[in-house]
Amino acid sequence: xxxxxxxxxxxxxxxxxxxxARTGALVRQGRAAHPEGTEVDPEAWWTALREAxxxxxxxxxxxxxxVGAQQHGMVCLDSSGAVVRKALLWxxxxxxxxxxxxxxxxxxxxRWAEAVGSVPVASFTVTKLRWLAEHxxxxxxxxxxxxxxxxxxxxxLGGEFVTDRGDASGTGYWSPATGSYRTDLLRVAFGAxxxxxxxxxxxxxxxxxxxxxxxxxxxxxxxxxxxxDNMAAAxxxxxxxxxxxxxxxxxxxxxxxxxxxxxxxxxxxAGFADATGRFLPLVCTLNAARVLQAAAQVxxxxxxxxxxxxLTAPAGAGGLVHVPYLxxxxxxxxxxxxGSLHGLTxxxxxxxxxxxxAVEGLLCHLxxxxxxxxxxxxxVLLIGGGARSEAVRRIAPAVFGRPVFVPEPGEYVADGAxxxxxxxxxxxxxxxxxxTGAARRYEADPVPEIRARxxxxxxxx
Ligand SMILES: Nc1ncnc2c1ncn2[C@@H]1O[C@H](COP(=O)(O)OP(=O)(O)O)[C@@H](O)[C@H]1O
Ligand SMILES: O=C(CO)[C@@H](O)[C@H](O)COP(=O)(O)O
Numbered sequence: 001x002x003x004x005x006x007x008x009x010x011x012x013x014x015x016x017x018x019x020x021a022r023t024g025a026l027v028r029q030g031r032a033a034h035p036e037g038t039e040v041d042p043e044a045w046w047t048a049l050r051e052a053x054x055x056x057x058x059x060x061x062x063x064x065x066x067v068g069a070q071q072h073g074m075v076c077l078d079s080s081g082a083v084v085r086k087a088l089l090w091x092x093x094x095x096x097x098x099x100x101x102x103x104x105x106x107x108x109x110x111r112w113a114e115a116v117g118s119v120p121v122a123s124f125t126v127t128k129l130r131w132l133a134e135h136x137x138x139x140x141x142x143x144x145x146x147x148x149x150x151x152x153x154x155x156x157l158g159g160e161f162v163t164d165r166g167d168a169s170g171t172g173y174w175s176p177a178t179g180s181y182r183t184d185l186l187r188v189a190f191g192a193x194x195x196x197x198x199x200x201x202x203x204x205x206x207x208x209x210x211x212x213x214x215x216x217x218x219x220x221x222x223x224x225x226x227x228x229d230n231m232a233a234a235x236x237x238x239x240x241x242x243x244x245x246x247x248x249x250x251x252x253x254x255x256x257x258x259x260x261x262x263x264x265x266x267x268x269x270a271g272f273a274d275a276t277g278r279f280l281p282l283v284c285t286l287n288a289a290r291v292l293q294a295a296a297q298v299x300x301x302x303x304x305x306x307x308x309x310x311l312t313a314p315a316g317a318g319g320l321v322h323v324p325y326l327x328x329x330x331x332x333x334x335x336x337x338x339g340s341l342h343g344l345t346x347x348x349x350x351x352x353x354x355x356x357x358a359v360e361g362l363l364c365h366l367x368x369x370x371x372x373x374x375x376x377x378x379x380v381l382l383i384g385g386g387a388r389s390e391a392v393r394r395i396a397p398a399v400f401g402r403p404v405f406v407p408e409p410g411e412y413v414a415d416g417a418x419x420x421x422x423x424x425x426x427x428x429x430x431x432x433x434x435x436t437g438a439a440r441r442y443e444a445d446p447v448p449e450i451r452a453r454x455x456x457x458x459x460x461x
Contacts, residue, residue: 001020001021001022001027001061002020002021002022002061002063002425003018003019003020003021003027003061003062003063004018004019004020004021004062004063004064004065004066004418004421004422004425005017005018005019005053005056005059005062005064005065005066005221005418005421006019006065006066006068006232006236006411006413006414006415006416006417006418006419006420006421007049007052007053007065007066007067007068007069007153007226007414007417008068008069008229008232008411008413008414008417009034009045009048009049009067009068009069009070009149009150009153010034010069010070010229010249010250010413011034011070011089011090011091011249011250011251012033012034012249012250013031013032013033013034013048013052014031014032014034014045014048014049014051014052015029015030015031015052015411015413015414016029016030016031016049016052016053016055016056016414017029017056017411017414017415017418018056018057018062018418019415019418019422019434021063021064021421021422021425021426021432022422022432023434023435024415024418024419024422024432024434024435024436028056028057029055029056029411029414030051030052030053030054030055030056030057031052031055032047032048032049032051032052032055033048034048038088038089038091038092038093039086039087039088039089039092040073040086040087040089041083041086041087042075042083042086042087042149042152043083045069045149045152045153046153046156049067049153050214050215053215058215058216059209059215059216059217059218059221060218062221063219063220063221063222063425064221064222064223064224064421064422064424064425065157065209065221065222065223065224065421066223066224066225066226066227066417066418066420066421066424067150067153067154067157067223067226067417068150068226068227068228068229068231068232068233068413068414068416068417068420069148069149069150069153069167069226069228069229070089070090070149070228070229070250071090071123071148071167071170071228071229071230072089072090072123072124072125072128072148072170072171072228073087073088073089073090073125073148073149074087074088074125074128074129074132074146074148075087075146075147075148075149075151075152076132076139076142076143076145076146076194077143077144077145077146077147078142078143078144079142079144081145084139084142084143085132085136085139087149087152088128088131088132090123090170090251091123091250091251091286091327092122092128093122093286093327093328093335093336094122094131095122095127095128095130095131096121096122096127096328096335096336097131098122098127098128098130098131098134098189099120099121099122099124099127099130101130102120102126102127102130102188102189103119103120105188106185106188108265109265109266109267110265112172113263113264113265113267113271114263114265115175115182115185116169116171116172116173116174116175116176116182116185116271117169117175117176117177117261117262117263117270117271117272118169118170118172118263118264118267118270118271118272119264119265119266119267120172121267121330121333121335122330122335123170123284123330124170124171124172125146125148125170125171125172125173126171126172126173126185126186126189126190127172127189129146129186129189129190130189130190132190133189133190133191133192140190140191140192143192143194144194144195145161145194145195145196145197146194146195146196147161147163147196147197148163148167148170148171148197148228150163150164150167150226150227150228151163151167151197151226153226154206154207154223154225154226155197156213157207157209157210157213157215157223158206158207158208158209158210158213158223159207159210159213160198160206160207160223161195161197161198162197162198162199162200162206162207162225163196163197163198163199163200163225163226164199164200164201164202164225164226164227164231164275165179165199165201165202165227165273165274165275165277166227166228166230166231166232166272166273166274166275166280167226167227167228167231168181168197168199168273169228169270169271169272169273169280170228170270170272172185172189173185173186173189173196174199176261176271176272176273176279177261177263177271179199181196181199183196200225201225201277202225202275202276202277202420202423202431203224203225203420203423203424203427203431204225205222205223205224205424206223206224206225206226207222207223208220208221208222208223209221209223222421222424222425223424224417224420224421224423224424225275225420226417226420227274227275227416227417227420228272229249229413230247230253230255230272230280230282230284230413231272231273231274231275231280231416232275232412232413232414232415232416232417232420233245233247233383233384233412233413233416234255234257234274234275234280234416235274235275235276235415235416235417235419235420235431236410236411236412236413236414236415236416236417236418236419237381237383237407237412237415237416237436238434238436239255239256239257239381240257241256241257241258241259242377242378242379243256243257243377243378243379243380243381244256244370244373244375244377244379244380244381245380245381245383246366246369246370246380246381246382246383246404247288247382247383247384247387248288248289248362248366248382248383248384248385248386248387248392249288249289249384249385249386250288250289250290251284251285251286251288252284252285252287252288252362252365252366252369252386253282253283253284253285253369254282254283254366254369254370254372254373255272255280255281255282255283255373256280256281256373256375256377257274257276257278257279257280258278258279258280258281259278259279260279261273261279262279262281264281267333268283268331268332268372269281269282269283269372269373269374270282270283270284275416275420276430276431281373283331283369283370283372283373284330284331284369285329285330285331285365285366285369286325286327286328286329286330287324287325287326287327287329287339287362287365288362288366288384288386289384289385289386290326290327291322291324291326291339291358291361291362292306292358292359292362292386292389292392294326294358295322295354295355295358296355298354299351299354299355301351301355303388303389306355306389306391307355307389307390307391309351309352309354309355309356310352310355310356310358310359310391310395311356311390311391311394311395312352312356313350313352313353313355313356313357314356315395315398315447315450316360316447316449316450316453317343317348317353317354317356317357317360318343318345318347318348318353319343319345319348319453320341320342320343320344320345320348320353320354320356320357321341321342321343321357321360321361321453321454321457322339322340322341322354322357322358322360322361322362323339323340323341323342323361323365323454323457323458323460324339324358324361324362324365325337325338325339325340326338326339331368331369331372332368340457340460341354341357342457342460343453343457355391356391356395359389359391359392359395360395360399360450360454361454362386362392363392363395363396363399363400364399364450364451364454364455364458365454367399367400367451370400379405379439380400380402380403380404380405381404381405381406381407381439382396382404382405382406383406383407383412387406387409388409393406393442394442394444395444396442397442397443397444397446398444398445398446398447398450399447399450399451401446401448402446403441403442403443404441404442405439405440405441405442406439406440406442407436407437407438407439407440408437408438408439410437419431419432419434422434
């Protein structure tokens with residue numbers, strides 16, 4: 001059996017799956033935690049990748065590997081290849097002011113949407129580079145090359161400085177429409193043009209895992225280009241036109257596979273490229289699964305009890321609304337916002353009402369993201385850690401006003417990366433047709449009052 005490995009180096013952890021290249025059957029897997037915080041030494045991702053790989057039984061029998069990872073993170077390297085400073089992650093909002101400045105300097109949001117498919121907010125790499133140039137000029141001067149988390153891990157494994165269309169499209173200096181870097185914008189933002197990784201096509205080779213990398217290898221392990229985690233998830237879950245995927249991980253995302261590039265001057269929809277040669281319009285929120293985690297922590301309960309409580313309270317939580325801007329927010333663009341509770345009364349001051357309000361508030365927030373895509377899909381697929389919550393699955397159709405489909409719980413980012421690795425081996429115009437498990441359909445009567453009440457208070461702070 002030929003094996004392939006897929007890596008998901010996401011915000012909270014690194015996951016590795018090892019699958020049969022032909023059928024996609026899961027053979028073994030492992031995971032390791034990432035450190036907390038919105039700036040992280042990339043060496044911690046490397047340590048976690050090696051640990052997760054070790055727990056997955058290593059690379060024995062593996063012929064190809066691909067890395068999916070959190071998008072946008074700024075990894076600066078000096079002329080010797082050493083990391084200049086900790087990487088600033090997608091959820092680090094310190095560059096919000098730089099983002100606003102850059103939008104104004106180029107002549108407004110429409111100009112950015114036309115140039116690179118997206119209007120940059122603090123998440124985008126280009127804004128982090130502006131922040132670095134302004135606040136840490138010494139680090140900026142030492143920066144000879146810039147890359148993203150998946151590029152850096154691929155480089156550590158194989159020594160080639162490469163990226164892919166999907167991840168490049170989250171930088172703010174690569175255009176999905178033309179397929180080329182906008183180094184002029186990089187210069188505007190950073191005042192210099194550091195070296196950038198070569199953008200590979202969806203199944204171009206990215207070198208081989210080197211024995212010197214520190215990962216035990218017996219045979220040749222070819223590297224696929226890798227991609228951003230959302231692009232990998234689209235490939236892993238087998239998303240097709242007509243599907244919208246809503247991922248409830250550290251970030252909340254709503255995205256769809258599209259045949260052509262998009263450019264939303266309103267700035268809500270990021271016009272990304274995908275990992276198959278197509279496109280991936282995507283709306284991203286800073287707040288998602290950790291909203292549930294935070295509410296469960298306040299209530300002093302675990303996930304099962306939290307779900308039970310949320311499902312005990314009435315729909316609408318008696319008017320109690322939780323606006324979940326716990327880490328500031330990206331969509332809507334409110335980097336300094338905080339969360340809030342509205343409608344607290346004696347009657348709603350119960351653990352069940354609080355749990356229900358947290359689930360409904362998060363789902364209203366994600367439904368706003370879904371609406372921003374402006375699509376009427378045949379299927380809405382819920383994935384990510386938060387989709388493991390029974391309360392989320394059962395309340396989602398009432399809030400979204402349509403059935404939702406929940407695939408078997410799994411590591412869809414790592415799976416997508418593994419499928420990319422299998423594609424490298426198989427060749428051909430399309431990725432290998434792996435069987436994806438059946439998605440379970442959840443239905444409920446729509447309760448439009450939940451979103452109406454949320455809309456009333458969401459802007460009140
Ligand atoms: N049963 C569950 N109920 C609610 N949240 C969950 C559950 N299982 C996992 N999570 C949450 O999912 C998140 C991790 O999801 P994941 O998609 O792996 O995120 P990421 O890829 O961003 O690291 C964590 O915040 C975790 O608390
Ligand atoms: O910034 C985005 C998408 O634009 C995020 O979706 C990151 O890619 C992080 O993803 P997770 O760790 O939540 O999977």
